[in-house]
Amino acid sequence: MDFIEEQIQEAMENEPSRVAAIGEAAGAIPVLRDRLRQNEYVQANFILVLGNMIEQRWASEWWDSLAKTERDEFELTACDLVGRLTILRTLVTEVGES
Secondary structure: OHHHHHHHHHHHHOHHHHHHHHHHHHHOHHHHHHHHOOOHHHHHHHHHHHHHHOOOOOHHHHHHHHHHOOHHHHHHHHHHHHHHHHHHHHHHHHHHHO
């Protein structure tokens, strides 16, 4: 999640590298999905919070679309995604402490 968030931040700060940074973030999604299979509770929460962003059938298309959106819409979506990742990070931390 940290890597994905770092790439989103890079894309927001450096417009010329947006497509590459979002491509890198998207490349981490299959790894994240594999790790989530270890805990069905956490996996279900990720799917509920991230939806098409992580869903195997739709993730590639969603991330490609994000990289190509207009700047204003991109920033709104990117900020929303960072917020969702923050929520999920809290969930993972709480589950790990249990």
